[in-house]
Amino acid sequence: MTHPSAAALTAHVLHKRFLIKESGQTIHAVADITLAIQAGTLTALVGPDGAGKTTLLRMMAGLMKPDEGQLHVLGIDVAANPQAIQDRISYMPQRFGLYEDLSVQENLDLYADLHGVPQAMRLKRYARLLEMTNLARFTARLAGQLSGGMKQKLGLACTLVRLPELLLLDEPTVGVDPLSRRELWEIVQQMIDDEQLTVLVSTAYLDEAERCARVFVLHEGKLVAQGSPAEIRHHARSLCFIVTPPQGQPPRFLQTRLLDNTENIIDAVPQGGAVRFIRRPGGDQRHLDALLGGAPVTAVEERLEDGFMMLLHKQYVAEPRETIALKAAVRLKAVEVESLDKGKDHAGDVIIEVRDLVRRFGDFTAVDNISFSIRRGEIFGVLGPNGAGKTTTFRMLCGLLPASSGFLRVAGVDLRHARAIARRKIGYVSQKFALYGDLSVMENLEFFGSAYGLSGERLRERIAVVMRQFDLQDKEKSPSGQLPGGYKQRLAMAVGLLHEPDILFLDEPTSGTDPQRRREFWRRITALSEVGTTIIITTHFMEEAEYCDRIVIQDAGKLLALGTPQEVRTQAGGKDSRLNMEEAFISIVEQGRQRDNETAAMEIRP
Known part of the structure; x- marks a missing residue:
């Protein structure tokens, strides 16, 4: 075992390149990285x-050799002896290989066999x-029948079935709801505290990085900053503020005006x-005051995410100030003036109506008698823990899955x-x-345009429009x-x-993406x-619920909350609540589960 004060991992002037055969282009995936990670x-x-x-x-897991530089893990040269490293560490990639036709217990047994865990150790290790x-309670359940959060926890358990000296986690909480995310981090922290385990995690959640002793910020293969969370936050010191929009106005509109004010x-x-x-340091205060129109502004303490965004800004300082996302939004408005007028004429019309919706799979009720309506032009969020029934609801709304009972009207159609x-x-x-990876950008657009019933000049016009909207012109081949x-x-x-739909369904579209790309995505939306x-939209990033006009929270197939983000926060914590959306989400789900447990206890009393 590595001594706690020693470096568990060191890299010196590390490089890794990839050649793209089709274009002959060389990608510098890792360039000139030098770092050290202390044991325990x-x-x-973090990085885009x-x-x-x-x-x-x-490379740290011994699965890939550096092209240049030195990399030592637990004192072992990775290039010289990768197997010796793999015998002492555990690595959980983004797509961990659970065997879905095996049970929870059988998956644990398989990974114990693969890692040569002695039989004498297994029972105690499994129990822990x-x-x-x-x-x-679920050892006999097939892995394929677990919720997303349970699969991630089983993947982590399989990764830890032996006692590693170093644990590498590649975005372990992607696609995981806030409750399961909290539980995963509790497991990791417990292993660090009890077994002095060294853990290196890549994450798209900057609040997760706040938990860490040290943070390394990467950009285009280079290490642009390193330090404690406090040191990374310092890059945004005295530059962070909160402004309240006019009453009744969704915050996203004020956010858009601010982002436009580069x-x-x-x-x-x-x-x-x-x-x-x-x-922006040195900005025009009078111009900013005019933009805010007297709205109350309060200085706030900087977060790690603020420091991260400042660091990225410094990397892009040589580029045009107007981001791709803002250019795309301007183009969208320019080419959709007719749709804008049409949208205003019908704003507020109910475009989706759901009443007493039920979906059963055999004896299991995935969606249990839910009702709500959605208005034209509204951004509506469908939230819930893994296994809550939101994906089933989503698929019924899309027409991909029939309802067992209830009423469902979408775009005027039953x-x-x-x-x-x-x-x-x-x-x-x-x-x-879900597109065809072997087809070019243009070929995918032509194929799906035809599938939507577009052809000839109309198809060419629509392709030209969306290519401009989403800045794809230089990628068409x-x-x-x-x-x-x-x-x-x-x-x-x-x-x-392409086919100018009335309704756009987005199923966790920003899963695993960094904060900068999430901003760009929501600017388009x-x-x-x-x-x-x-x-x-469905999402596990609770901050994204703040972009929605209204949200619904489901659990165990039941509707627990419905309303504006502020109404949901109030339901979670009272009128004076200062909960953020993640705290409100967890509170509402836990309150709902407590009520279910109390009801079940009353039903079994004699």
Whole structure:
């Protein structure tokens, strides 16, 4: 075991390059990185998508050799003896390989066999892991039948089935609800406290990085900053403020105006019914005051995410100030003036109506008698823990799954009788990239445009529009499967909007993306809602609920809360509550479960 004061991992002038055969281009995935990680500590890797985090972790795990530089893990040279490292560490990649046709117990046994865990150690180790993950009641259940959060906890248990000296986690909480995310971090912290385990985690959640002793910030393969969370936060010191929008106005509209004001603003994001922003040092205060129109402004303490956004801003300082997202929004408004007028004419019309909706799978009720309505041009969030029934609800709203009972009308069509007609008025973007990876960007647009019934000049016009809206012109011949994550998301959005749907369904579209890309994504969504498109979205990023006009929270198939973000926060904590949306979400779900437990206890009393 490595001594707590020693370095568990050191890298010196590390480089890793990849050659893209189709273009002949060389990608510098990791460039000139030097760092050290102390034993017994919790350390975070953060950075935009494509920053090199996964490549760096794979080299540290001995799965990939550096092209240049030195990398030592637990005192072992990775290039010289990768197997010796793999015998002493555990690595949990983003897509951990659970065997879904095996039970929870069988998965644990399999990984114990693979790691050579002695039989004498297994029972004690299993008992500890099952207790920490709260999976002891589910050892006979097939892994494929677990919720997303339970799968992640089982994956972590399988990773820890032996006693590693170093644990590498690549975005372990992607696609996991706040409750399960909290439980996963409790498990990790318990292992650090009890076993002095060294943990290195890459994460898209900057609040998770706040837990760490040290944070490394990567950008385009380079290490641009390192230090404690306090040292990273310091980059935004005295530049962070909260402003409250006029009564009744969604914060996203004020956020949009602030983001457009690049002369004075570096970042802006909705928070607790207000907008948190970072001022540009040396900006024009009079111009900013005029923009805010006398709205109350309060200075606030900087967060790690604020320091992170400042660091990214410094990396982009040589680029044009107007971001891709803002340019796309301007283009969208320019080419959709007719739709904007149409959207205003019908704003407030009910476009989705749900009454007493039920979906059963055999004896299991996934959605239990829920009711709500959604208005045209509204951004409506469907939230809930993993396994709460929100995906089933989402699929019924899209016409992909029939309801067992109840009434469901979408875009004026009763889905129980005319699902195909309704689907023509719907656009859908799934969480996972679902387009044809071997086809180019243009070929995907042509194929799906034809599938939507577009042809000839109309198809060419719509392709030209979405190519401009989503800045895809320079990628039209690129194989879509080889696009960076941000471009894949843009292409999926372009395909979903080709046929000008009345309603756009988005299933966890920002899962695993960094804060900067989430800002860009929501800037586009705000522009779409302004031209009358109705947006229905599922997400596990609770800050994104603040962009919604209204949200619904489900658990165990039941509707627990429905209203504006402020109404939901009030339901969670009272009129004077200062809860953020994640705290409100957890409170409402826990209150609902407590009521269910009390009801069940009363039913079994003699």
